[in-house]
Amino acid sequence: MSDSTASVSSAASAAAVAPATSGTGIVIAESATARGRRARIALRALQVVLALFYGLASALPKLIAHPSAVEPFEKIGWGSAGMYSIGVLELLGAVALLIPVLSSVAAVSLSALMVGAFITQVVVFDGQYAATPLILIVPLSLIAWARRGHNAELLRLIRRRS
Template structure:
């Protein structure tokens, strides 16, 4: 076997497998994006914006005022919408990682440390989405520079 044959181009089978794996990963992430967007919109963001009693109590406990509840709700709702737009999903996921970091710290320092596992798990999924959508994110950022 010569050095040339040892470094041959990848076979079409290997390329097809990589493409199929990427397609499956993207479908799984789309499912996660849809579920997380539904949770952020219906289960978390809107209750904050409409002043649901437990959201008001939680933000009283945090001690930063109710304005912070509205800001958090708006971030969650816009993040949920962004997750559903392919071109913006990576940027939305990146922003939501920051939100989850704040939620983790708030749970640990103010509310209940055991509940910090949920935003930590969400942050991992958001990081995976952001990584998978990095090409689209670069394109969006390049278009903003023009």
């Protein structure tokens, strides 16, 4: 490769990586790696926020038998056994959201719990808070889709153990 070809090539790659700004200082374009890095960070932050929500705001009241959790489960007819079971499943899902190889499966599992919560809200509680589980399914679906590559890795780990 000649020196002029190398300098044109390196100038083109530098232009592709460096963000271009207009006279106002607004970034017009950015590199795919910078966008990808930001997307990965945002997705990880979303996983942490959802894990905290499921672990602290959802599972904990059920596991400590807080009155706000006991009453709905009594109305459903599941009692304390159902309440503790759902609390444990939510806590396990919260922890699994933070483990990369389990995050996709955890998001799908928590989404399934939210479908059940939606149905329960509509049937037992006349849809009073039916939107909440549906709203939570949206970011869980995003995590499940974005982390779907981990499913093959998880299957390899399971097969290796068998």
